[in-house]
Amino acid sequence: MQDAWSTYLAERAAMQRHSGRWRHRSARRIGDGIRDFAGNDYLGLARDPRLAEAQAEGARRYGAGARASHLVSGHLEVHEALEQSLAALTGRPASLLFSTGYMANLGTLQALCDADTRVFQDRLNHASLIDGARLAGARSRRFHHGDLRDLERLLARAPDDGRRLVVSDGVFSMDGDVADIEGLAATSARHGAWLMVDDAHGLGVLGEQGDGRVGRAHGIERVPVLVGTLGKALGSAGAFVAGSETLIEHLIQFARPYVYTTAQPPGVAAATLKALELLKAEPERRDRLRALIRCFRGEATTLGLPLAASSTPIQPLVLGNSPRVMAWAAWLAERGLAVGAIREPTVPPGQARLRITLSAAHTDADLDALLEALADCQARDALTVRETDKEMGREASP
Known part of the structure; x- marks a missing residue:
């Protein structure tokens, strides 16, 4: 009976990994320098x-x-x-x-x-x-x-x-x-x-x-x-x-x-x-949050990022497929930015996204760092696509 259970667990793990849906945790230490754009602490009260x-x-x-x-x-x-x-x-x-x-x-x-x-x-x-x-x-x-x-x-x-x-x-x-x-x-x-x-x-x-x-x-x-x-x-x-x-x-x-x-x-x-x-x-917390949302959406629109229609602190960037989402999340992590990388089955097929969340605790410098990093992700993504096209013998159109 134990062997049957072991086989079942191994098979399910293999299926999850093969589908690109493997989930993992990373233990963070407070004060590790990570800017958190993944949590739901919208008013910045969790660490008050x-x-x-x-x-x-x-x-x-x-x-x-x-x-x-x-x-x-x-x-x-x-x-x-x-x-x-x-x-x-x-x-x-x-x-x-x-x-x-x-x-x-x-x-x-x-x-x-x-x-x-x-x-x-x-x-x-x-x-x-x-x-x-x-x-x-x-x-x-x-x-x-x-x-x-x-x-x-x-x-x-x-x-x-x-x-x-x-x-x-x-x-x-x-x-x-x-x-x-x-x-x-x-x-x-x-x-x-x-x-x-x-x-x-x-x-x-x-x-x-x-x-x-x-x-x-x-x-x-x-x-x-x-x-x-x-x-x-x-x-x-x-x-x-x-x-x-x-x-x-x-x-x-x-x-x-x-x-x-x-x-x-x-x-x-x-x-x-x-x-x-x-x-x-302290209603000013909500005022600050609304100001950050307006600023982020304005700058993200200027950059041409694939924004969803949201006026709340949840600001998804729909990138389409899981490998692309995971690549952007990794590039952001390199710059000390944590965002939610959301894939199937949490969202429908073809709707994989970065789930960016804003908080009243974010500073202007935090937001600037995020937008700069997203612009960099966009540039790296375009370069990756061009290199892939060349390797496959399909030079991208100008």
Whole structure:
């Protein structure tokens, strides 16, 4: 039996390597001189010393860990305070903490859906949303990305024999574009469906108060189920679901990833409370981020880089194929710049890209270094193509 497993693991590893999809990790040391354009610390809060001190103080007061699940003895006053603050930020009556965004989506879909539920998802939704519907056994259809007419068609054709749930990201993590919440809400309402939005990449960044793509602008009547994460713009870790008290109580009773998981470390909750305080007190972080986005897009357009249509901190450069993406990422790494090299199956075939993310913590010098390096990548790429053509006896046209 062990030999069969060893063979299986070796075969899968070989297939992954052969396809050019092999993933690897590299351990970084803080202060190693790398300019990070790959992370999701959009407001620069992750390394703010005030969050670190709040986390340390929370650990000193409550302990390093919560010691039990929320429903046993792990739900502490700091968790309660954080849930109340997140509900207030998003304009909802209540919220519920989860240990990760993946768990929040799995738990919510598992608790809301079953074989009698019809789920309609945007094709580019995060993997956790797709997996959640599958694990729930729901009958799922996926509509074309951002295509309300296709969603309307699917809803109209579906038998009216049970509950319906429309699910979308608020900001799409690989493209950086934003969902049409108004359109999704109106379409869902016409067909008696609830709308669930995962606003992981919008929370803290978008909205007048950093309340996200959904937040207060789209209340509980339009978006009954709102998911947000704490490990991106808020700089800490974990996630939450916000909605009606009835919804939250339902999740407390039936969301298995919530019921059977040790509660979030109290120091992390304390750090997140500090992040929410800074989100309100320092709107200039969002102003700085918006300025960087405008500058980057303007300069990248001048360079002729293959920009995607994104007004968020996620700025993809779609290069097409995996070898080209990996070559650009390696050239950038040579200059001390970390970017996300995104390949299949995370994105569709032919859509491999550099996923560049901007942060309010980036300096003008950081941005200049990135743009200079990208221009160099473009020049090296063109040279590589010409040399390849010559080697194959196909001199490139002038």
